[in-house]
Amino acid sequence: MAKEKSIFTCNECGATSARxxxxxxxxxxWNSLIESVAEAPASGKNRLGTAFTALAPSSEVxxxxxxxxxxxxxTPTGQSxxxxxxxxxxxxxxxxxxxxxxxxxxxxxxxxxxxTLQRAQLNTLYVTGEESGAQVALRARRLGIVGSEVxxxxxxxxxxxxxxxxxxxxxxxxIDSIQTVFSDQLTSAPGSVAQVRECxxxxxxxxKASGCAIVLVGHVTKDGQLAGPRVLEHMVDTVLYFEGxxxxxxxxxxxxxxxxxxxxxxxxxxxxxxxxxxxSNPSAIFLSQHAQPVPGSCVLVxxxxxxxxxxxxxxxxxxxxxxPRRLSVGLERDRLAMLLAxxxxxxGVATGDxxxxxxxxxxxxISEPAADLAVMLAITSSLRGKPxxxxxxxxxxxxxxxxxxxxxxxxxxxxxxxxxxxxxAVVPKANAPKKAEKxxxxxxxxxxxxxxxxxxxxRGLD
Numbered sequence: 001m002a003k004e005k006s007i008f009t010c011n012e013c014g015a016t017s018a019r020x021x022x023x024x025x026x027x028x029x030w031n032s033l034i035e036s037v038a039e040a041p042a043s044g045k046n047r048l049g050t051a052f053t054a055l056a057p058s059s060e061v062x063x064x065x066x067x068x069x070x071x072x073x074x075t076p077t078g079q080s081x082x083x084x085x086x087x088x089x090x091x092x093x094x095x096x097x098x099x100x101x102x103x104x105x106x107x108x109x110x111x112x113x114x115x116t117l118q119r120a121q122l123n124t125l126y127v128t129g130e131e132s133g134a135q136v137a138l139r140a141r142r143l144g145i146v147g148s149e150v151x152x153x154x155x156x157x158x159x160x161x162x163x164x165x166x167x168x169x170x171x172x173x174x175i176d177s178i179q180t181v182f183s184d185q186l187t188s189a190p191g192s193v194a195q196v197r198e199c200x201x202x203x204x205x206x207x208k209a210s211g212c213a214i215v216l217v218g219h220v221t222k223d224g225q226l227a228g229p230r231v232l233e234h235m236v237d238t239v240l241y242f243e244g245x246x247x248x249x250x251x252x253x254x255x256x257x258x259x260x261x262x263x264x265x266x267x268x269x270x271x272x273x274x275x276x277x278x279x280s281n282p283s284a285i286f287l288s289q290h291a292q293p294v295p296g297s298c299v300l301v302x303x304x305x306x307x308x309x310x311x312x313x314x315x316x317x318x319x320x321x322x323x324p325r326r327l328s329v330g331l332e333r334d335r336l337a338m339l340l341a342x343x344x345x346x347x348g349v350a351t352g353d354x355x356x357x358x359x360x361x362x363x364x365x366i367s368e369p370a371a372d373l374a375v376m377l378a379i380t381s382s383l384r385g386k387p388x389x390x391x392x393x394x395x396x397x398x399x400x401x402x403x404x405x406x407x408x409x410x411x412x413x414x415x416x417x418x419x420x421x422x423x424x425a426v427v428p429k430a431n432a433p434k435k436a437e438k439x440x441x442x443x444x445x446x447x448x449x450x451x452x453x454x455x456x457x458x459r460g461l462d
Contacts, residue, residue, distance in 0.1 A: 008033040009193040014229040034193060072260055075171075075213075078116025081269055081278035082109065084307075085240060085253050087261015090117075090172055093211045094260065095204045097178075097233065098253075099218040099226045100242025105251050105269070106217050109276045110174050111140060115148045117172055125170040129156040129180030143275040156190060158183040158199050162206060170212055175203065177217040179227060191219075196228035204235050233257060244363045250285055251276065252364065255305070264367075265305025283310040283420060286362035292390075296382030299393045299422070300374035301413035302366055308409070308416040310393070312361040313371065315378035320355035330360030331371065339398060343376050346402030347455045349383065370407035372398035373426065376451065377458060389461050391423035394454075396431070402451045406430035418443040424461065426454055 008017045011034055015026035024032050074089030083089050086096070100106050114124045128136055133152045140148060151168060155161055158181050165173060175181065181199040182190040189195070200216065207214045216236065219227040224241075226233060233239050239257040244250055253267040268282035279285060287299065287310055296315045301308055313331075328336045336358055343349045358375055360366050373396035381388050395413055397405040407413065410431030417425060418440045425445045432447035433440060448454040 006035050008035055009229075010034075011193055011228075012230050014193060014197055014231050074260075075117065075120075075122070077113040078120075079109065079113050079267075079276075079278060080280075081267030082113060082253065084305075085255045085258075085261075085265050085267040086238065087255075087258055087265070090213045091237070091260050092171075092213060093207050094213050094238065095207050095236040096213070096215045096238040096240065097218055097226070097236040098215060098240040098242070099220045101220060101224075104242045104244065105271060105276050106242055107176055108139065108143065109253075109269070110176070110215060110217070111136070111145070111150070112143065112275050114150045114172065114174060115140070115145050118148060118150045122171040123151075123169065125151045125153060125165070125168055125173040127153045127155060127161055127164075127173065127175050129154075129175075130177060142273075156180045156182060158202060162202065165206060165210070165212060169210070172213045172215070174215045175217065177219060178203075178232075179219045191227075193229050197231060200228075200232050200235055243365060248363055250279070250362065262305045266307070282307075283416070286311040286360075286364055288312055288314075288361055293387035293392075295385050295387045296378055298374045298378040298381065298388055299417075300366070300371050301393055301395050301417050302368060302371060303407070303409060303413065308413045309364075310417065310420060310422075311364055311366065313374045313378045314359045314361060315375065315382045316355075316357045317351060317379060317382040318355045318357075320353060324351075324353060325355045325357075327356070328358040330363070330365050331358055331375065332367070335369070335372070336375065338400070339372055339376055340379070342398055342400060342402060342451060343379065346450070347376075347380075347452045349380055349455065351379065351383065354383070368407075369397040369405075370395045372396065373404060373428075373454060377426070377454070380455060380458070388458065389424050391421065392426075392461075393417045393422045393424070394426040396426075396428040396448075398451060404428045404448055404450060404454065414443065414445065415439045426457060 008020050010024040010026060010029060011032045012029040013027040015024060017033060020033055023030050072091050074091055076083050076089040098106055114126055118124045133154050136152050153164055178196060178200055179191045182195050183198055186194055186198060203214055221227050237259040241254050241256055243252040243254055249271045251269040251271060255263055255265045268279040269276040270279050298313050300311050300313050302311050326333060326337055340351050340356060356379060374394045377394055395407050397407060399405055406428040410427060414425060423442060423444060425443055426448060427445060429447040429449050432445055446457055448457060
């Protein structure tokens with residue numbers, strides 16, 4: 001019996017090599033080559049290729065000006081927060097990839113959405129490769145889904161899944177998960193780079209040819225990244241990530257890529273006995289309920305996609321040893337080190353011998369630089385042991401020269417803070433309103449240009 005040949009495939013870019021290498025010659029990633037069995041050369045009779053040749057005929061060449069630019073139609077899923085992340089709803093022929101930690105609620109949310117779509121007289125299909133049909137029915141019973149007509153298929157072979165999709169013609173189909181699906185055209189095991197790439201490519205091609213919206217559930221690695229080749233994210237139209245602690249009752253769904261909507265939009269959900277429920281006022285879960293202001297706490301108005309949100313930034317400064325620690329949760333650690341250096345150089349606040357811990361309350365991850373000023377004010381408040389005034393908010397980007405730069409859409413941030421009853425705001429000078437607005441009544445706005453000016457202003461508000 002002839003020995004099967006092995007090839008090594010890069011887990012990042014999908015490039016192949018005849019032997020193992022420590023560094024991928026294509027993308028430069030280290031230790032990313034994984035051994036798999038080399039597939040046999042494709043014969044002239046490829047069942048998948050023949051099927052899709054009939055489904056997707058070639059289109060004619062047209063001038064860009066001759067193509068009608070029409071808005072894509074969207075179908076609401078019944079989950080308002082999920083619709084917000086998707087850009088308004090499911091798009092016909094769109095492919096969505098959703099990933100997250102095990103047990104965080106991916107299957108629960110999608111089963112709820114499919115049930116709502118089915119009750120709106122849409123044909124739906126739930127393909128499960130990790131559970132049996134009975135297990136899916138038990139989950140539906142726990143969620144209170146009774147009398148649902150969602151079609152369920154327990155299958156992992158790609159050819160059978162495509163045959164079912166062609167016969168059933170669903171408007172929306174969920175594949176849970178793409179790592180369990182395999183094609184008998186390949187000899188590698190399910191979950192390998194080759195299988196994930198090829199199965200996702202064929203499902204995407206079917207979605208574009210038939211108009212069926214397909215949602216792929218993906219596994220994540222220990223680093224929180226989607227497992228499989230990086231090209232998987234480039235194939236699909238939308239990439240969603242589930243965030244949050246599985247021990248917490250709140251979940252965040254963030255759009256990393258969206259060809260039909262805003263990027264970095266987030267949806268906030270609360271896990272209940274009846275599944276995931278959308279949170280209409282997410283600012284409430286990111287703010288601690290202090291009876292009185294406490295040192296080291298500053299409220300930030302951040303922007304997630306199109307939604308301004310209030311998030312509490314907490315800081316704790318404690319006496320450290322010869323090697324003080326800098327730890328941040330929900331914020332970039334390197335940016336925290338930079339802010340401490342700016343705070344020392346331009347405001348005279350030294351923390352070189354102190355441990356500094358910074359946390360964004362509620363498990364939210366903040367990546368925008370507009371959080372700089374709030375982080376610095378929280379650190380200074382903890383170091384001085386004096387709380388910031390009640391009803392205090394701040395936002396603004398801080399530069400290495402000590403200047404405070406404006407944040408995008410500052411007026412919307414101020415209106416959100418005024419709506420929730422905040423009374424004092426420290427903002428960049430460029431974000432200060434030029435004239436009095438009725439929507440900002442009750443909010444005293446202090447405009448600052450430099451870090452030392454902001455620190456002196458806060459000391460005067462004590």
